[in-house]
Amino acid sequence: MQYLEVKTQSHSYKIVVGREIFEKSLSDILTDSSNDRLFLLADENLFHHHGEQLLKSLQHFSGDVRHMLVPQGESSKSVKFWESSVNFLLTNGVRRNTPLIVAGGGVTGDLGGFAAASVLRGIPIIHIPTTVLAMVDSSIGGKTGINHSTGKNLIGAFYQPKAVIADTRFLTSLPRREWINGLSEILKYGAISDAEIFNEASIFLSADYLSTDREKLISLIFKCMKIKADIVAADEFESGIRAFLNFGHTFAHALEKACNYDSISHGEAVYLGMLAAQKLSRLSGSSLTGDFLEAYRPLYQFRVQPAEVSRDDIYSFMFQDKKRTDEHLKFVLLDEWQSPAVKTVTNKEYIKDAIELMIHQLKQSQPGKS
Ligand SMILES: NC(=O)c1ccc[n+]([C@@H]2O[C@H](COP(=O)([O-])OP(=O)(O)OC[C@H]3O[C@@H](n4cnc5c(N)ncnc54)[C@H](O)[C@@H]3O)[C@@H](O)[C@H]2O)c1
Structure with a gap:
């Protein structure tokens, strides 16, 4: 397991990456009495493969776990699904200290992040990124949001999470195409920040990369997370170097x-x-x-x-x-x-x-x- 601390002006939080680390990492975070009820917002495809396990793990921390599924696809980043997420939280008795656990790719993360930022003017959110892209990019840095008919990500907020837990166990069910999506953001870090990444990303070139060397994958993901975390720490609200990520x-x-x-x-x-x-x-x-x-x-x-x-x-x-x-x-x-x-x-x-x-x-x- 590798971890780092993201230190922004508004808030500092821990990012962890490794395999089979979900329960252990959560137990370090969910330590107070606010866990009498837990909320889970999960991507539907992720839930199909790992839902049972996720719920079982969360039930260790609370006897009352409520969940809502987010349909796959960009269209879930909409006012309609934001409203459904907020309804789910408010009608199930969310309180200001109740954590929302958001598990999925960038779509679920952006939607859940914005719901967490807006409900009760902000409840704690824990990101469980389950795509390569979400691990190396979207779960870090606090950009949350939904789309509008006039364009992408036009409604949103900067809202930093309480923690990010990237457990590569979830990647076992990720379709090939989604691995390649994540690769693009990895190569971006190679282009703007660290030439070594171009070599390390070559694990993706192997015919069998889906069962690729776990340690190499974890260390590549960690390296990318660290670049993003450092940039976000230096420029949380994108008035300077954070733009390089674009x-x-x-x-x-x-x-x-x-x-x-x-x-x-x-x-x-x-x-x-x-x-x-x-x-x-x-x-x-x-x-x-x-x-x-x-x-x-x-x-x-x-x-x-x-x-x-x-x-x-x-x-x-x-x-x-x-x-x-x-x-x-x-x-x-x-x-x-x-x-x-x-x-x-x-x-x-x-x-x-x-x-x-x-x-x-x-x-x-x-x-x-x-
Ligand atoms: N907030 C940010 O800083 C930031 C940065 C980059 C991208 N984004 C946003 O992220 C989104 C893209 O994220 P994405 O590429 O993760 O896409 P995504 O969330 O749509 O997930 C991709 C696909 O993988 C499926 N999936 C997710 N986890 C899975 C798993 N473990 N096993 C099987 N299937 C799984 C999903 O159902 C979906 O079909 C875009 O909306 C983009 O705007 C946000």
């Missing part, structure tokens, strides 16, 4: 929107977005050499029909990004590998060329193309 994401969000958040996943879009950001960095004058992302390209199998997306649509969607503050687009670019910087790019053609590269990659994924 490397590739301006392109990715616009591509996801162009695909109606349907035919491409967030992680797939982030991978292509990083390729585009790498290209834009070079077009904008960076002397970036080498292509450390390329080795992982065969792992991605895109399902988007290239005709579905147009360069100009993707370009215009970038202007709807909530992080945009003025008339020009800002991007996280690389001066060198592991040397990110936020830059305003005024040359539209450079941006469109970078978008073109994403579309070219989608074309390469079509049947019959190598």
Whole structure:
């Protein structure tokens, strides 16, 4: 088991990663008398595989465990499901010190985080991330939220958890595609912070990575968590370096929107977005050499029909990004590998060329193309 402390201005909390650590870690956290009742919000697919075990473990801590399932998919990050979550808590007698345990990927975590932030003006939340992406990224840092018809994550709050427990036992049921989604965020840490990660992520290249070397996987996840925790500690509310975590994401969000958040996943879009950001960095004058992302390209199998997306649509969607503050687009670019910087790019053609590269990659994924 490995752990670290995230120290933010508003709150410090522990993050733990390891295998079969769920009960032990919870027993270190649930020590007071507030546990006469426990609430669990769980992703439906996770619950299908591990629900019985989860409930049994929680019953060690309280004889009264109430749970609600969150349907899989981005559409659960909605006002409707936020309202259902809040109803679930309030009609079951939640109190200000009752912990909400949220188990699932980034969707359940973002939804549960926002419900915890808003019910009774804030109840304690314990994140149990169960996807690779949620372990290395979304469960850390306190960004919570739901989507609105005008865009993703437009309603939300910064709300730090009481603890994060990442038990790799839950990954045993994770579909292959979700592992690859998480890989994109892992590679992002390689690009912006630690070159070693490009080597360590090569466990994903092995044919049998689902039963990959556990220690290597845990240490890779821990390394990524630590990078995110350090960045969040230095810049909790994203007024500076936290923006580096958005490397590739301006392109990715616009591509996801162009695909109606349907035919491409967030992680797939982030991978292509990083390729585009790498290209834009070079077009904008960076002397970036080498292509450390390329080795992982065969792992991605895109399902988007290239005709579905147009360069100009993707370009215009970038202007709807909530992080945009003025008339020009800002991007996280690389001066060198592991040397990110936020830059305003005024040359539209450079941006469109970078978008073109994403579309070219989608074309390469079509049947019959190598
Ligand atoms: N808050 C943040 O800082 C932050 C950062 C990055 C991404 N996000 C958000 O995270 C979301 C994406 O998260 P995600 O990739 O984890 O997706 P997800 O939550 O949709 O989970 C992916 C799929 O895996 C299933 N699943 C989850 N755990 C499982 C398990 N152990 N076994 C079997 N199936 C399991 C889910 O049902 C779902 O079908 C997006 O909404 C994104 O906006 C938030």
